[in-house]
Amino acid sequence: MHKRIRLGQLCPGMFVVNYGAGTFDDPFVELGYFIKTMDQIVELKERRIHELLIDIRLGCDVRFKDTPPQNTVSFEQELHVAEKLYVETLRHARSFMADVRHGKGVDYQQSLPLLDKLMQSVRRNRTAAGSLSKLRRFDEYTYTHCINVAVLSMSFGSFLGLDEEELRLIGLAGLYHDVGKALVPEKLLNKPGRFTPAEYAQIKTHPLHGYKLMTSQSGLDQRVLRAIVEHHERADGSGYPMGLAGDDISTFAQIIGIVDVYDALTSNRCYRSAQLPRDVLRIMFERRENDFITGLVERFIKCMGIYPPGSFVRLSDGRYGVVCETNTDQALAPRVKVALDSKLRPLTPEIVDTAVESNPKLSIVDCLDPAQFKIDVYRLVN
Numbered sequence: 001m002h003k004r005i006r007l008g009q010l011c012p013g014m015f016v017v018n019y020g021a022g023t024f025d026d027p028f029v030e031l032g033y034f035i036k037t038m039d040q041i042v043e044l045k046e047r048r049i050h051e052l053l054i055d056i057r058l059g060c061d062v063r064f065k066d067t068p069p070q071n072t073v074s075f076e077q078e079l080h081v082a083e084k085l086y087v088e089t090l091r092h093a094r095s096f097m098a099d100v101r102h103g104k105g106v107d108y109q110q111s112l113p114l115l116d117k118l119m120q121s122v123r124r125n126r127t128a129a130g131s132l133s134k135l136r137r138f139d140e141y142t143y144t145h146c147i148n149v150a151v152l153s154m155s156f157g158s159f160l161g162l163d164e165e166e167l168r169l170i171g172l173a174g175l176y177h178d179v180g181k182a183l184v185p186e187k188l189l190n191k192p193g194r195f196t197p198a199e200y201a202q203i204k205t206h207p208l209h210g211y212k213l214m215t216s217q218s219g220l221d222q223r224v225l226r227a228i229v230e231h232h233e234r235a236d237g238s239g240y241p242m243g244l245a246g247d248d249i250s251t252f253a254q255i256i257g258i259v260d261v262y263d264a265l266t267s268n269r270c271y272r273s274a275q276l277p278r279d280v281l282r283i284m285f286e287r288r289e290n291d292f293i294t295g296l297v298e299r300f301i302k303c304m305g306i307y308p309p310g311s312f313v314r315l316s317d318g319r320y321g322v323v324c325e326t327n328t329d330q331a332l333a334p335r336v337k338v339a340l341d342s343k344l345r346p347l348t349p350e351i352v353d354t355a356v357e358s359n360p361k362l363s364i365v366d367c368l369d370p371a372q373f374k375i376d377v378y379r380l381v382n
Contacts, residue, residue, distance in 0.1 A: 001056050007049055008302075008329075010041055011295030015059030019044070019052040034059055060295065069158060073124040075131075075309065075324040075335075079381065082121050082129035083136075086147060089114050093143040093175070100182035100213065108172060108217055115150065115171045119164070122154045127309040127325060130155045134266065134277065134310030135322075135378040141267055142181065142189065148263040150174030153256055159303040159328075160255075170252055173227035177256055180210030180228075192270045204240045207232055227252035231260055234291045246293070254293050258284070258300050261291070277308040278367045306331045312370040312377050315352070316363045318342030322377045327355045332364070339380040344373060349380075 002017060010016070014035045020028040031052075035041060044052070054061075071078075092114055096106045121129045129151045133144055153174040154167050162170065181189060184206055188199055195203060211229035214220055230244060230253035237245035239257075249257075265280040275283075281301050288297040305326030307313055313336060314320050321338035333355035341347050354362050370377045 002053050003056055003061070004051055004053050006051055007041075007045060010035060010044070010052060010054075011060070011298055012036055012041075013060035013294045015055045017053040017055050019049045069123065069126070071125045071325070075125055075128050076337075076381065078121060078125035078128035079132070079135075082118075082125075082132055085114070085117050085121060086129065086132050086151075089118065089147050089150075089175075090140070090143055093146050094140070097143065097146075097179065097182045100179060101186075105216060106176075106179065106213065108176065108214070108220060111172065111175055112168070115168060115175065118151055119154055119167050119171055122151065122158055122167070126155050126158055131309035133263070134308070135381060141269060142178070145263055145267065146175050146178055148267070149177055149256060149259050152259045152263060156255055156259060156300060156303050160299065169221050169224055170227070170255060173224040173252055173256055174259065176210065176214060176224070177228050177231050177260065178206060178210065179213060180206035180208065183209045183213075190270050194271075204232070208241050223250065223252045226250040227256045229253075231256040233257065235293050236290045238290070249293070254296055258292055258297060262300070262304075276367055276369060277304070277311055278306060281306065281308075302328060302331060305334050307334050307364055307367055309334075310377060312368050312373075312375060313364045314366040314368060315354075316365050317360065319347070320344060320368075320375075321352070322380050324351070324381060327353075330355045334364075336364070337381055340375075344375075 012035050016031045016033060016035060018028045018030045018032075020026050022028050092111065096111070099106060118129060130148070133148045150171045151174070154171045157167050157170045184202060188202060191199070207229045211225060214225055214228055227250060229241070230249050233239035233242065233244040233249045233253060234257075235246055235249070237243050261284060262277075262280055265275050265283070266277050268274045281304065284292070284297050285301060288294070303326075305323070305328075307323045307326075309323050309325060311323040312320070313323060315336065315338065319338050319342060320340040321336040323334045324337045325335040327333050327335070333353075336352045336354060337349055338352050339347055339349045352362055354364060
């Protein structure tokens with residue numbers, strides 16, 4: 001069965017039949033091969049191909065719609081609203097994790113009003129809420145990680161075309177994905193050094209703890225429960241707790257698993273400093289065939305951009321700024337709020353769209369750690 005798709009929907013695992021419109025000016029060009037690497041996609045893009053014909057009997061189909069909605073509110077406007085929601089959700093996360101530690105149950109229904117507000121924030125502007133943890137310094141990783149995974153999962157889900165109910169459920173799964181850690185000793189979770197084999201085995205019990213805790217609640221969707229127990233499973237079967245592989249891992253768990261890794265590596269931990277988002281995306285791309293389902297990491301990178309919102313960057317003219325919005329059609333060319341000159345002196349803030357032709361043409365030449373320059377990126381954005 002043949003299906004015509006946009007080039008942006010092409011991913012490894014698909015079988016390409018041909019491209020072209022079949023006209024004199026744009027004749028069919030037969031290909032007849034599997035897409036195995038991103039280099040092949042880049043090569044087709046360089047030929048300025050817009051649509052292709054794939055055979056979904058021989059290769060993968062388009063798993064997601066991959067049609068990100070347009071923002072209705074600017075990044076700067078939504079950031080103020082999202083910050084209030086983030087702080088409110090942080091208090092909520094502290095509360096339900098403390099309840100679990102003290103032997104009380106959790107009621108996921110209490111989280112739904114907050115999740116609905118966060119979802120509406122994501123729908124107004126897909127990147128504002130998700131960038132807060134990188135713009136502001138929050139020290140409570142156990143709690144902020146739950147919120148970050150919830151928000152980024154909804155943002156990624158929105159990019160993939162999930163409907164409102166699915167976004168609500170994946171946000172719920174993200175918020176509670178690590179609830180089982182409340183049953184792991186805090187001393188162990190905050191250990192600054194390497195875990196012993198016995199300690200790591202104890203850490204790996206948290207998905208099952210979370211699953212058992214949440215199954216006690218009636219009416220909770222199975223997709224949420226599976227995401228909680230499967231978010232550490234890996235495509236090659238090397239994950240835990242069940243060693244699932246490939247498509248045996250649920251779609252929600254695949255999404256949560258990618259976001260979980262991204263936020264963990266870009267956050268400060270008791271045993272290591274945060275890595276730059278750009279570097280983490282590169283690591284994830286290199287590990288895509290082992291850890292993640294084919295094509296999904298590539299879509300996550302397209303969703304986040306090579307320079308995700310909150311990245312502190314230097315432009316080709318020497319000025320510095322903070323990425324405030326991505327460009328899904330040009331991952332290397334986001335919108336940047338320029339606020340410092342080449343000597344890091346304050347400038348009148350200016351929004352620069354690096355995807356737009358200008359004279360001279362501006363581009364990002366480096367992504368930097370703002371802490372090394374004692375720069376508060378949140379103040380720059382505001």
